[in-house]
Amino acid sequence: MLVSEREQLRGNIEAWVEQYGSNRSALIPVLEEVQRKYSHISEYVMQVVADILDIHPVEVSGVVSFYSFLGRKPKGRFIIRLCRTISCEMQGKDRVARQLENDLGILFGETTADGNFTLEWANCLGMCDQGPALLVNERIYTQVTPETVHDILEECRRTFGVYAPQLTEEYA
């Protein structure tokens, strides 16, 4: 990673700390911003965040490990999270999962080679009476069927660059 990129990254983190406050309570919102912009949280970022918030890097690392919406590996432009909790389970989430895996050619926990889609499991999304439910980034879809999976993926492809976070350059 170039020095200028590191400086820019640090500048972004400092701006988010200014926005959310320079204490512990800012940790999660700042990490969410990093995740949104860079699609993952590297060891370097964890060090910088710990340094700026004056907390131990192990604490930052623990938060990144605990929350499923944060990750150390780059994720796709579109992160699809399918609910696997009981109501959605009973309403056919397995068929939806199979369709997603077939259409994207990846398994849950993986990202497509073009960096566009990541498949993840989620726990209850609060739409239990309208399952199966899934999230695409921050947008929720309900009563999803194998047939509508195709439409959802097409919609993602049509809206590239419109509402999805942009993948940015890799950083160390």
Ligand code: FES
């Ligand atoms: S069980 Fe799937 S949204 Fe609640």
